[in-house]
Amino acid sequence: MALPSIIFASNNLHKANEIRAVLADLLSIQTLKEAGILIEIPEPHDTLEANASEKSGVINKLSGKNCFSEDSGLEVEALQGEPGVKSARYADNEPHYKNNIDKLLQKIKAVTDRTARFRTVISLQLDGQEYFFEGVCNGRITYTEKGEEGFGYDPVFIPDGASKTFAEMGMDEKNIYSHRKKATEKLVTFLKDYYDKN
Ligand code: IMP
Numbered sequence: 181m182a183l184p185s186i187i188f189a190s191n192n193l194h195k196a197n198e199i200r201a202v203l204a205d206l207l208s209i210q211t212l213k214e215a216g217i218l219i220e221i222p223e224p225h226d227t228l229e230a231n232a233s234e235k236s237g238v239i240n241k242l243s244g245k246n247c248f249s250e251d252s253g254l255e256v257e258a259l260q261g262e263p264g265v266k267s268a269r270y271a272d273n274e275p276h277y278k279n280n281i282d283k284l285l286q287k288i289k290a291v292t293d294r295t296a297r298f299r300t301v302i303s304l305q306l307d308g309q310e311y312f313f314e315g316v317c318n319g320r321i322t323y324t325e326k327g328e329e330g331f332g333y334d335p336v337f338i339p340d341g342a343s344k345t346f347a348e349m350g351m352d353e354k355n356i357y358s359h360r361k362k363a364t365e366k367l368v369t370f371l372k373d374y375y376d377k378n
Contacts, residue, residue: 182205183206183207183372186208186209186210186247187212187215187239187243187245187246188211188212188247189238189239189248190212191212191213194332197351198351198360198361199360199364201351201355202361202364202365202368203364203368207371215243221234221249223235223251226265228253228301229301229312231265232251232301233312235249235303236303237310239305240305246304247305248302248305248367250303250363251265251301251303252267252299252300252301252360254296255299257296258288258291258294259287259288268332270284271283277331277332280332281333285323294323296320297316297317297359298358299316300314300315301313302366302367304370304371313366313367313370314362315358315359315361315362315364315365315366316359317359319357320338320340322335322337324336326344326347327344327345327348328347329349329350329354330347334347335347342357
């Protein structure tokens with residue numbers, strides 16, 4: 181059975197494309213722009229969970245429709261989880277991928293333990309209830325940037341089990357390891373079960 185289409189409360193096309201690659205024919209999503217909702221939603225909180233909830237809550241109230249959002253961050257062990265929830269605006273007030281990477285590499289240039297993880301939290305607003313799903317991808321930070329694909333910190337992150345950065349992988353290869361993919365799969369499993377029962 182096809183699942184009802186749902187709004188993905190984001191304007192980030194990289195994220196939407198990665199999620200669509202995981203969903204294939206199982207579930208169709210509309211980005212905010214595709215749903216005709218032209219706003220930037222703030223991320224004022226200090227946890228991924230609270231920011232994800234803010235985004236899905238705002239869109240749910242505005243549209244009156246079921247929707248989901250996600251918030252993701254890179255957590256570096258040697259920096260006690262930094263940049264974490266501040267990943268998008270680590271270097272500047274404006275989101276700037278290159279400056280963020282430069283700041284990160286500079287901060288850990290003398291650190292040999294490069295352990296890090298990406299974490300995604302999805303917040304789903306469904307028929308008046310909120311549900312959360314988490315996905316984690318463990319890996320390490322490189323010393324230099326490699327690759328042109330993807331976005332954000334992809335050029336400096338190698339997932340465990342791989343020998344190249346996310347930015348050296350196509351989307352399907354990134355999705356073998358991806359934090360976002362793991363959280364999205366949990367969302368789909370939940371929705372299938374929910375609509376089977378309701
Ligand atoms: P947000 O979830 O839109 O707040 O984005 C958080 C930030 O984390 C992004 O701007 C990226 O810098 C970074 N980020 C999140 N997911 C990924 C990813 O899959 N690859 C690389 N960077 C990511």
